[in-house]
Amino acid sequence: MKKVLVLFCIFLLCSAFQCDDEALEGDFITAEAAVCEAAIIDTVEAALEFLEADNDTFTDICAAYKTALQAQIEACGDEDGSLQNIIEQLGDCSVDIDAECQEAILLKNEAEDIFNNSTDTDYTENCNALKEAIQGIIDICGSTQELVDQLEGLGNCIQAINASGQITVTAGTLEIVFDLITVEVVGTTLQVTGSTSASNNYTIYFEVEEGETGDDIINDEFVIFFTSEFFPYFDGFEPFSSNISSNPDGSLLGTFCCNTRNADNGDLNVTSGMINITY
Structure with missing residues (x-):
């Protein structure tokens, strides 16, 4: 319904200053x-103002709009009935949730279909459009856990690239191969995440700027999950x-x-x- 009302608004804005009387010449009116x-x-x-109304402000702004339309009819007339038609379309100004x-x-649903057919070039754009559409349902219809999970699952809408190669490490006495x-x-930041194809929950994460080399440049964001999260020490x-x-x-x-430590010391x-990956 609001789309229909918006169309009426556009019609009004386009025709508001068109009057049946000829323009008066000179300084007198x-x-x-x-x-x-x-x-x-x-x-x-x-x-x-009506074009910017949301569900919380719709009723009051709609009522003010109807009052303005009625005042225009009384002052200018409404020969073709278009203004009265808008008033009737506005109804009682209740929100049809x-x-x-x-x-x-x-x-x-439309945004989801487009997102599911995304390419590398339009993935981020389509992902953001889907997130906006999901948030629209939450705002209008109410939140569900399914919607929240889907929204969080889209993350930052940056497409992850599956890399080849491995990150290997010995943690204590256990040799771990992060092959996923x-x-x-x-x-310009590479966010690298590794997990294993073995039946465990071990993960590793670090960040590095594209093209940057040298000592200790991944330390700030490095974390390895073994029995808990461990950070550089x-x-x-x-x-x-x-x-x-x-x-x-x-x-x-x-x-x-070398040394890492968790939150419990x-x-x-x-x-x-060892890090040896291509992406």
């Missing part, structure tokens, strides 16, 4: 014409260290080693960390 012109301006302003909800669901690698390129006999030796477009080589010594 009749009192009746002045009242009509003022009424038209009031209606245009009310229509512009069911209709608004159905429209939001249709928009979300994804790389997300956010601006720089005290003790073997402080954490890392090195990115090669970082051309599409591949990454490096090493990392538990220590985990990681050794022989």
